[in-house]
Amino acid sequence: MTKIEKIVLSYSGGLDTSIILKWLQETYGCEVVTFTADLGQGEELEPARAKAEMSGVKDIRIVDLREEFVRDFVFPMLRANALYEGQYLLGTSIARPLIARHLVGLAREVGADAVAHGATGKGNDQIRFELAVNALDPSIKVIAPWRQWNIRSRMQLLEYAEKHRIPVPSDKRGEAPFSIDANLLHTSTEGKSLENPAEVAPDHVYQRTVDPVDAPDTPEIITVGFERGDPVSVNGKAMTPAALLTELNGLGGRHGVGRLDLVENRFIGMKSRGIYETPGGTILLAAHRGIESITLDRAAAHLKDEIMPRYAELIYNGFWFAPEREMLQALIDHSQAFVSGEVTLRLYKGSASVISRASPCSLYSADLVTFEESTIAFDHHDAEGFIRLNGLRLRSWAARNGR
Numbered sequence: 001m002t003k004i005e006k007i008v009l010s011y012s013g014g015l016d017t018s019i020i021l022k023w024l025q026e027t028y029g030c031e032v033v034t035f036t037a038d039l040g041q042g043e044e045l046e047p048a049r050a051k052a053e054m055s056g057v058k059d060i061r062i063v064d065l066r067e068e069f070v071r072d073f074v075f076p077m078l079r080a081n082a083l084y085e086g087q088y089l090l091g092t093s094i095a096r097p098l099i100a101r102h103l104v105g106l107a108r109e110v111g112a113d114a115v116a117h118g119a120t121g122k123g124n125d126q127i128r129f130e131l132a133v134n135a136l137d138p139s140i141k142v143i144a145p146w147r148q149w150n151i152r153s154r155m156q157l158l159e160y161a162e163k164h165r166i167p168v169p170s171d172k173r174g175e176a177p178f179s180i181d182a183n184l185l186h187t188s189t190e191g192k193s194l195e196n197p198a199e200v201a202p203d204h205v206y207q208r209t210v211d212p213v214d215a216p217d218t219p220e221i222i223t224v225g226f227e228r229g230d231p232v233s234v235n236g237k238a239m240t241p242a243a244l245l246t247e248l249n250g251l252g253g254r255h256g257v258g259r260l261d262l263v264e265n266r267f268i269g270m271k272s273r274g275i276y277e278t279p280g281g282t283i284l285l286a287a288h289r290g291i292e293s294i295t296l297d298r299a300a301a302h303l304k305d306e307i308m309p310r311y312a313e314l315i316y317n318g319f320w321f322a323p324e325r326e327m328l329q330a331l332i333d334h335s336q337a338f339v340s341g342e343v344t345l346r347l348y349k350g351s352a353s354v355i356s357r358a359s360p361c362s363l364y365s366a367d368l369v370t371f372e373e374s375t376i377a378f379d380h381h382d383a384e385g386f387i388r389l390n391g392l393r394l395r396s397w398a399a400r401n402g403r
Contacts, residue, residue, distance in 0.1 A: 002141065004028045004030050004113055004141065004143075005030055005031075005111075005113055006030055006032075006033065006111060006112040006114070007028065007030060007032045007033070008032075008033045008034075008035055008106050008107045008110065008114070008116070009024060009035065009116045009117075010035055010099055010116065010117045011048065011052065013036065013045070013049075013051045015157070015161065017118045018051055018055070019157060019166055020116065020118050020145045021055050021057070022055060022166065023145055023160075024143070024145070025055070025056070027148075027149075028143075031058070031059070032057060033057070033059040033106065034048075034052045034060050034061065035061045035063070036048045036049075036060075036061065036062045036063070037065050037099050038062065038063065038065060038066060039065055039066060039095055039098075039099075039184060040066045040183055040242065040245075040246070041183050043182070045062050046062075051167075059110065061106060063102065065102065066242040067241055069095065069098055069183065069184060069185075069242070070184060070185075070242045070244075071241040071242075073095070073097065073098050073320075074184075074185050074245065075231070075241060076332075076333070077090060077094050077315060078230075078231075078285065078288055079229040079288070079333060079339075080311045080332045081285060081288060081292075081304070081308055082308060082312040082315060083308070084264070084312045084313065084315070085262075085264055085265065087262055088262055088276065088316075089185070089282065089285065090315050090316060091181075091183060091185040091186025091188060091276065091278055092124075092125070092183075092186070092188050093124070093315050094185065094320075095181075096125055096128035096132065096318065097128065097132045097318075097321060100128070100129050100132030100133055100136065101132065101136060103133070104132075104136045104137045104140060107137075113141060115133060115141075115142055116142070116143040116144070117144060118145070118146070119144065121146050121147045122266075123268070124267050124268065124316070124317070124318070126144055126146075127318040128318035128320075129142070130144070131321075131322075132318065132320065132321055135321035135322065136321060178190065178192050179191040182207075184245050184246065184249070184280075185245065185278060185281050186258075186277060186278040187207050187208050187277045188274050188275070188276050188277075189205050189275045189276075190272065190274045194275060195273065197263050197273045201261060201275050205275050206259065206277060208249065208253045208258075208277040209256050209257065209259050210253065210254065210255075210256050211256060212259070213349075215255045215256040215348070215350065216254070219347060219348035220254075220255060220346070220347045220348070221344060221345070222234060222235055222251060222283075222344070222345055223235050223236065223343065223344045223345075224248075224284070224287040224342065224343050224345065225341070226287070226288070226291045226340055226341060226342070226343070228337060228338075228339060228340060229288070229333070229335075229339040230336075231244055231284055234247050234248060234251075245280045245281075246280070247280075248280030248284065250279075251283070252279025252282060252283050252347065252352065253277075253279045254347075255347040255348060255349065255352075256350040257350060258276075258281065258352075259276075259277055259350065260276040261273075261275055261276075262274055262276060267316065267317040283347070283352045286343075286345060286353070286354055287343040287345060287354065289354075290343040290354035290357045291339055291340070291342075291357055291359060292304075294359055294364045295338050295339045295340070295341065295362060296363075300335050304332065307331070307332075310328070311325065311329075311332070314328070338361035340361055341357065341358050341359025341361065343356070343357045344356040
């Protein structure tokens with residue numbers, strides 16, 4: 001085993017990383033620095049500090065990254081209208097490169113030669129963390145305990161915790177909790193009964209959204225303002241990125257917006273089922289597409305839709321810092337120069353529907369499209385030549401095929 005002098009651990013204070021902290025100390029016999037990112041997960045983070053102190057950690061870092069997360073990662077992704085496999089808003093995926101960037105930065109600051117994470121060998125997060133570290137500083141070693149130790153099951157994990165007197169959390173039913181990842185963009189829940197895709201998810205899985213059936217019977221009308229592709233206000237009130245997403249999470253959650261029960265294809269090659277709640281992100285996606293519908297040229301909009309699946313896949317697979325993602329981002333950002341204005345949406349029983357949109361940069365011309373008399377000269381006879389030219393190849397194809 002390569003001699004390691006100091007390790008920076010991505011630490012949540014939960015069961016897995018608490019066990020990993022102890023294992024690193026025992027296995028490598030070196031100082032471990034804990035790094036806990038506040039991404040708006042909605043949990044009190046000071047208990048993580050207390051647990052790290054109990055384990056003898058001298059250097060404990062808890063950093064508020066909420067604004068950076070939304071401004072530098074969530075908003076650039078939303079400019080692309082990114083959806084993995086047409087549905088998933090990438091809430092977990094987009095948080096990993098930010099955490100990795102700070103892990104690497106902290107490792108450089110404290111002189112650590114390795115970073116460690118708690119992702120399992122079956123999941124996507126190990127790939128996301130490690131590809132990011134590879135891109136940011138290849139000299140830093142990555143330690144992935146789930147690929148190194150002899151713990152192979154949840155039961156063995158619990159036995160290790162009991163042996164080393166590590167507190168084991170439980171849910172309201174006294175059982176080991178679901179596997180949950182949460183940040184300002186979303187909450188994802190996996191494991192336990194959800195591993196059977198034929199079984200209906202229990203109601204208590206959902207944490208951020210009310211059941212649409214139980215949502216208010218009266219719709220709520222809201223307005224989201226955009227400047228150059230990024231949301232900047234809600235109902236006319238300017239907000240910082242994190243505050244804006246927090247506000248929309250509350251509005252969307254109250255109306256049951258943003259629930260998704262998904263079976264997805266992991267990068268590593270297996271299918272997994274998860275429950276996602278992304279209330280604010282779902283509203284922003286609808287609103288962004290709404291403002292783009294009147295401000296983007298047709299060909300530009302269609303090109304964005306063509307590259308979106310590739311862009312989303314790069315994020316899902318952990319290639320945020322790869323050159324091809326940065327190239328696509330440059331194209332996407334260029335397209336947003338005139339994506340400014342306001343979009344009005346109706347929130348009702350699980351849906352976020354665009355009902356109006358307005359922009360000083362609009363390409364929409366009511367005078368041109370109207371069925372009534374127009375002041376803009378448009379010769380309807382021009383359409384005949386347009387159709388004949390576009391039909392030329394079809395007539396040739398039909399003639400050859402004997403039609």
